Amino acid sequence: MSNFTDIDDPFTLDRLRSTLVRLEDTIIFALIERAQFALNSCIYKPGSLEFNGATGEKSFLEYFLWETEKVHARVRRYTSPDEYAFTSPLPEPILPPVKFKQFLADDDINVNDKIMDIYVKSIVTGICDDHDDNNYGSSATKDIECLQALSRRIHYGKFIAESKFRDAPQEYRRLALNNDRDAIYELLTNRLVEKKLLERLRRKALVYGQTLDQAEEGTSAHLRIPVQVVVELYERWVIPLTKEVEVDYLIERGQKATDDEITALEQQQS
Numbered sequence: 303m304s305n306f307t308d309i310d311d312p313f314t315l316d317r318l319r320s321t322l323v324r325l326e327d328t329i330i331f332a333l334i335e336r337a338q339f340a341l342n343s344c345i346y347k348p349g350s351l352e353f354n355g356a357t358g359e360k361s362f363l364e365y366f367l368w369e370t371e372k373v374h375a376r377v378r379r380y381t382s383p384d385e386y387a388f389t390s391p392l393p394e395p396i397l398p399p400v401k402f403k404q405f406l407a408d409d410d411i412n413v414n415d416k417i418m419d420i421y422v423k424s425i426v427t428g429i430c431d432d433h434d435d436n437n438y439g440s441s442a443t444k445d446i447e448c449l450q451a452l453s454r455r456i457h458y459g460k461f462i463a464e465s466k467f468r469d470a471p472q473e474y475r476r477l478a479l480n481n482d483r484d485a486i487y488e489l490l491t492n493r494l495v496e497k498k499l500l501e502r503l504r505r506k507a508l509v510y511g512q513t514l515d516q517a518e519e520g521t522s523a524h525l526r527i528p529v530q531v532v533v534e535l536y537e538r539w540v541i542p543l544t545k546e547v548e549v550d551y552l553i554e555r556g557q558k559a560t561d562d563e564i565t566a567l568e569q570q571q572s
């Protein structure tokens with residue numbers, strides 16, 4: 303809920319990108335926190351015996367996440383335009399609504415099911431040792447932090463997409479009306495930004511992962527998380543999913559935009 307009550311414009315592409323840079327830190331630290339525990343694969347298996355039927359049909363992680371999101375929903379977490387829940391149904395907030403500055407168009411894009419699937423199958427297995435250390439609650443707590451940070455980062459693509467739409471409304475609308483996902487994908491892609499991001503991420507993973515234990519300095523043993531895993535996470539999943547959200551958003555946005563709106567956006571630019 304950080305940016306949306308700022309007085310100056312929080313929605314320039316530069317400002318939005320600086321939020322993505324900050325979220326890199328959040329994600330790397332969340333992964334480092336999770337990696338200190340074993341994989342504990344039973345927490346991802348629906349109805350696993352370890353939990354004596356207490357989680358019903360759900361896995362321990364799904365059960366824990368749903369209970370967590372219920373509390374967060376009550377304190378209006380998911381009314382913020384940059385927060386997306388994984389579970390449902392969720393209760394109404396007990397706090398009065400917050401008036402957020404309107405920037406996004408209405409949409410119901412939510413890729414959290416995909417994020418969960420990729421996280422459990424490919425991400426957590428890449429950062430944790432595959433054994434059982436009995437730290438089920440701690441592991442799931444850290445999983446929830448990783449999932450929420452990834453979800454926030456990936457859905458932030460909507461803000462980036464809206465900003466790009468406002469910069470070239472005619473063009474995005476034309477492509478959206480043709481349902482041309484590939485051309486939208488090309489138009490929103492900035493390869494230089496992606497390249498710099500991956501280089502920065504490599505450096506961050508190297509620095510943040512250090513234990514600063516003198517005896518291990520300069521060896522890979524002093525890293526709490528493999529650098530390559532963090533870089534690949536972004537290359538294979540985080541950037542592609544962000545772009546998927548951007549394309550989905552731009553298709554809907556372009557198809558719904560009226561002539562008057564396009565004209566008004568173009569006048570704002572000149």
Ligand SMILES: O=C(O)C(=O)C[C@]1(C(=O)O)C=C[C@@H](O)C=C1
Binds near residue numbers: 319541
């Ligand atoms: O910064 C942008 O322009 C974005 O759209 C975000 C992002 C990313 O996921 O980091 C995605 C697509 C671009 O090619 C560059 C970076």
